[in-house]
Amino acid sequence: MEAPxxxxxxxxxxxxxxxxxxxxxxxxxxxxxxxxxxxxGRDQIYPVHLGWVAFLLSAVIHFWWFEFGLVHVDRWTFPxxxxxxxxxxxxxxxxxxxxxxxxxxxxxxxxYFHSRQKWFYGLLAGLFAIDVVDTLLKGTxxxxxxxxxxxxxxxxxxxxxxxxxxxxxxxxHAALVSFALVAQISxxxxxxxxxx
Numbered sequence: 001m002e003a004p005x006x007x008x009x010x011x012x013x014x015x016x017x018x019x020x021x022x023x024x025x026x027x028x029x030x031x032x033x034x035x036x037x038x039x040x041g042r043d044q045i046y047p048v049h050l051g052w053v054a055f056l057l058s059a060v061i062h063f064w065w066f067e068f069g070l071v072h073v074d075r076w077t078f079p080x081x082x083x084x085x086x087x088x089x090x091x092x093x094x095x096x097x098x099x100x101x102x103x104x105x106x107x108x109x110x111x112y113f114h115s116r117q118k119w120f121y122g123l124l125a126g127l128f129a130i131d132v133v134d135t136l137l138k139g140t141x142x143x144x145x146x147x148x149x150x151x152x153x154x155x156x157x158x159x160x161x162x163x164x165x166x167x168x169x170x171x172x173h174a175a176l177v178s179f180a181l182v183a184q185i186s187x188x189x190x191x192x193x194x195x196x
Contacts, residue, residue: 011071014081018067021088025060025095029053032099044108048170051177052113052120053098058184059127060091072138080137087130094123110170117173118165125161128154153183 033053036045070084097120098113106112113120132154135143143150160176167173 010076011073014070014076014084015067017085018088019064021085021092022060022064025088025092026057028092028095028099029057029060035099043103044110046108046110046113048173048177049098049109049113051174051181055177055180055184056091056095056098058181058188060095062184062188063088063091067134070138072142083137084134087134090123090127090130094120094127097123114168117168121161121164125158125165128158128161153187157183 035043067084073080097116100112103109103112106115132151135146135150157180160179164173164176
């Protein structure tokens with residue numbers, strides 16, 4: 001028996017749940033930033049932490065934009081659906097790690113960030129790797145259209161994140177987040193200016 005043709009609203013259905021999860025991610029980041037305005041003296045600000053907040057805010061917005069490419073997926077299966085939801089949930093989990101519910105046990109965001117750096121960078125490395133799988137799901141032509149820079153960029157960012165799990169020196173973390181932000185902004189401006 002031949003499989004039924006995909007319903008035209010399948011992708012709309014998927015986009016709704018993605019929108020909910022990504023909206024929670026943006027909310028978590030913006031609420032965390034608002035705390036600095038609401039209570040400016042409560043927690044000591046850490047530039048590396050703020051850099052990752054900026055990176056993840058741009059990455060979440062970018063994710064929401066480029067996931068429109070999933071419209072080209074011909075056949076949705078439950079495992080594919082779960083994969084995409086887990087990918088979005090990974091963004092939320094990383095965003096939630098940047099702004100914990102309570103900071104009582106920490107001297108500030110530098111203390112908190114480095115106490116959780118293995119978790120944060122491990123999840124971030126996973127995010128970079130999962131992005132490659134997600135890109136392949138959009139088709140081989142799409143993956144190849146991004147050129148050799150894409151897998152090199154993702155592999156390098158994942159490797160640098162794994163190294164960051166074990167490096168305590170703030171200068172390494174500052175250099176990494178600066179590199180990640182420049183790479184992210186450059187990538188968005190060059191490849192994802194128009195929704196397709």
